[in-house]
Amino acid sequence: MRILICGSIAYDNIMVFPGRFREHILPEQIHILNVSFLVPELRREFGGCAGNIAYNLRLLGSDPLVMGTVGDDSLLYLERLERLGIKLDFVRQVPNTLTAQAFITTDLDDNQITAFHPGAMSHSHLNDITGELEVNLAIIAPDGREGMLQHARELAGLGIPFMFDPGQGLPMFSGGELLAFVEQASYVAVNDYEGRMLEERTGRKLEEMAQELKALVQTRGAEGPSSTLTANGSRSLASGQRTWSIPPVAATRIAPVFFTVLPRASTGPRPAGSRP
Secondary structure: OOEEEEOOOEEEEEEEOOOOHHHOOOHHHHHHOOOOOOOOEEEEEEEOHHHHHHHHHHHOOOOOEEEEEEOOOOHHHHHHHHHOOOOOOOEEEOOOOOOEEEEEEEOOOOOEEEEEEOHHHHHHHHOOOOHHHOOOEEEEOOOOHHHHHHHHHHHHHHOOOEEEOOHHHHHHOOHHHHHHHHHHOOEEEEEHHHHHHHHHHHOOOHHHHHOOOOEEEEEOHHHOOOEEEEEEOOOOOOOOEEEEEEOOOOOOOOOOOOOEEOHHHOOOOOOOOOOO
């Protein structure tokens, strides 16, 4: 089965501040905030929703197609995708832009300050989905707003089933737009918080939406069960639905994390190993 993944391709710049934000932010001066944090530790990782999903599908033996947009600084990322055997046919490089990037600073209390530059991701609507792609399933993950709306319409028009996975992009859309996504999709995936926001924005319960879908997946994190799946058309006297509670799979091995260390910010030796 060929799976098309529409979503972001991004660099994650992750910094560690060896102190506590609260020691540098004066509550009585919050209205004139002007702070700077020295971050001796900095690393850049390959992120973005489409990139991450494609990477994991490759590990599962699939051959995904990635549709996304990148900027002039995308060489390292494109080389990585090629090494993984992920085709670049539908990855568009947008001139005079930077690849989407997140800048995340974490302090010793695990508080985080994040800035996100969408860059080339804002041009995702330049990519068109046509019948020539010959895919059986698609995923619409967080991406440029106009691109997400357009790709949903194109997939629905072609009769290609897709999963709507709004993630952190959910707040970009109105209740009406979110309902349109759900109506066009065959599957919806949200976490617990996103599920509550989806209900609030649309005025509909997840159970109601599930009646119009092949499946609705909601992950619950530490609340457990870790995830539930509601599918339409199976046996249940009350609603015509069945809900499966799926427990988490216990980790048997912790794999090493490989990343690129930016030389100027590195205070120690480069980690052993190579990027995946």
